[in-house]
Amino acid sequence: MSRATQANLMAAQIAEAVKGRDRVQVMEVCGTHTVSIFRNGIRSLLPRNVRLISGPGCPVCVTAQRHIDAAIELASREGLVVATYGDMIRVPGRLGSLETLRARGADIRVVNSARTALQLAQRNANRQVVFLAVGFETTAPATAATILEAEQLGIENFSVLASHKLVVPAMTALLDDGDVPLDGFLCPGHVSVIIGVRAYDPIATRYGKACVIAGFEPQAILVGLLRLLQLVGQGRAAVENAYAGVVREDGNPAARRLMERVFVTCDAPWRALGVIPASGLALAPAYERFDAAKRFDIEIGEDRDPPGCRCGEVIQGKVEPRECGLFGSDCTPVHPVGPCMVSSEGTCAAWFKYHWPTAQRGGRA
Amino acid sequence: MCLAVPGKVISVSASESETGRTAVVDLQGNRVETSLALTPEAGEGDWVLMHAGFAIEVIDEDHAREIWQYLNEAMAPESSAPAAQQDQP
Ligand code: SF4
Numbered sequence: 001m002s003r004a005t006q007a008n009l010m011a012a013q014i015a016e017a018v019k020g021r022d023r024v025q026v027m028e029v030c031g032t033h034t035v036s037i038f039r040n041g042i043r044s045l046l047p048r049n050v051r052l053i054s055g056p057g058c059p060v061c062v063t064a065q066r067h068i069d070a071a072i073e074l075a076s077r078e079g080l081v082v083a084t085y086g087d088m089i090r091v092p093g094r095l096g097s098l099e100t101l102r103a104r105g106a107d108i109r110v111v112n113s114a115r116t117a118l119q120l121a122q123r124n125a126n127r128q129v130v131f132l133a134v135g136f137e138t139t140a141p142a143t144a145a146t147i148l149e150a151e152q153l154g155i156e157n158f159s160v161l162a163s164h165k166l167v168v169p170a171m172t173a174l175l176d177d178g179d180v181p182l183d184g185f186l187c188p189g190h191v192s193v194i195i196g197v198r199a200y201d202p203i204a205t206r207y208g209k210a211c212v213i214a215g216f217e218p219q220a221i222l223v224g225l226l227r228l229l230q231l232v233g234q235g236r237a238a239v240e241n242a243y244a245g246v247v248r249e250d251g252n253p254a255a256r257r258l259m260e261r262v263f264v265t266c267d268a269p270w271r272a273l274g275v276i277p278a279s280g281l282a283l284a285p286a287y288e289r290f291d292a293a294k295r296f297d298i299e300i301g302e303d304r305d306p307p308g309c310r311c312g313e314v315i316q317g318k319v320e321p322r323e324c325g326l327f328g329s330d331c332t333p334v335h336p337v338g339p340c341m342v343s344s345e346g347t348c349a350a351w352f353k354y355h356w357p358t359a360q361r362g363g364r365a
Numbered sequence: 366m367c368l369a370v371p372g373k374v375i376s377v378s379a380s381e382s383e384t385g386r387t388a389v390v391d392l393q394g395n396r397v398e399t400s401l402a403l404t405p406e407a408g409e410g411d412w413v414l415m416h417a418g419f420a421i422e423v424i425d426e427d428h429a430r431e432i433w434q435y436l437n438e439a440m441a442p443e444s445s446a447p448a449a450q451q452d453q454p
Pocket of ligand 1: 308309310311312314321324325326327328331332336337338339340341342348
């Protein structure tokens with residue numbers, strides 16, 4: 001059977017699963033899923049009564065402006081090197097982005113690993129290196145291991161600006177908010193590698209919502225969606241793993257142990273979503289000396305989001321990007337106003353890339 | 366950003382420090398140094414899932430190949446990728 005036939009067959013099964021339901025709304029939490037869904041035209045395969053909402057699963061999009069501003073303040077200090085994952089340098093803060101600062105001579109390095117930032121510190125013993133620690137549970141254990149390595153090697157000129165986020169508290173915050181009724185979640189594949197299948201149990205037991213963990217391949221996403229919509233259709237709040245072999249029931253306990261040693265959970269600000277209780281990671285007291293904000297006495301201020309940007313509503317599924325007055329005119333991937341347009345995994349960027357002509361005509365996505 | 370890629374462990378270097386164990390991992394022909402701090406069980410010949418310079422899980426070869434299939438398609442030019450028809454206006 002060709003892949004297209006297979007996809008159409010699954011589409012028919014999906015339609016069958018939710019037949020007779022007025023409207024079913026499920027959220028794909030992960031930005032990588034969002035991109036794969038758009039890229040492969042998966043939305044067009046879904047029946048009209050199913051709405052897919054792209055959730056807050058792009059780490060760049062949810063990094064609070066106050067953390068970008070703190071990073072910019074750090075990078076402005078004499079003798080300080082800021083090391084960051086690539087996408088972050090384009091996110092606009094209150095006074096420009098790291099990229100604009102770099103053009104003016106600040107020492108900002110793009111790295112693809114926390115370890116590279118640590119190596120940078122080793123090679124530049126007379127300078128302070130600050131790593132911008134962003135990302136979900138996929139990335140947080142790597143930061144934790146790097147901090148432990150810095151401690152063991154006695155490296156004094158390395159610190160991190162900690163703004164790691166936790167996925168499940170964001171999901172429950174959306175459910176608590178209740179503005180957008182959700183029937184279930186397509187859960188991220190590689191975050192789940194760390195946190196495990198059982199991490200989603202509270203969403204099923206306490207909130208009565210179905211969760212299915214899926215891989216990234218288009219076929220895998222369709223299988224995940226089919227299982228999810230079957231559960232929704234049957235009214236079953238269960239957690240299922242459609243990415244077995246990669247994601248384990250208990251995730252990666254060794255990684256979680258490192259994370260729990262170095263970090264403690266804290267209330268954390270999410271871009272345009274406000275502060276979500278116990279949704280972020282701060283350095284544990286024993287590792288506070290690696291906290292760049294403390295080491296350099298940086299005050300983490302407030303967010304003042306760009307006027308007109310509706311990123312917060314976009315990542316909660318309250319509006320679609322085309323409903324933002326800036327979408328495609330003032331805000332484009334080349335000149336992003338909000339973080340959802342910066343990252344290639346951002347919802348606005350995905351819409352712009354795959355739906356701009358459609359969106360302009362007000363068509364259905 | 367949370368996408369991890371599979372690779373095969375070619376060699377492992379021991380370390381004094383608890384989190385310092387590293388490996389050379391083959392990523393479709395590219396050899397990269399990777400930390401094994403999060404996968405203490407990983408050894409030579411294992412397939413691992415790599416993210417931001419760290420092996421985050423040991424997986425079997427079949428799953429590794431499946432993920433690469435997705436990655437290769439995702440990185441290929443637009444026209445050759447879709448599993449289904451593209452969205453129509
Ligand atoms: S289109 Fe731009 S300004 Fe509007 S919500 Fe998206 S990122 Fe924000």
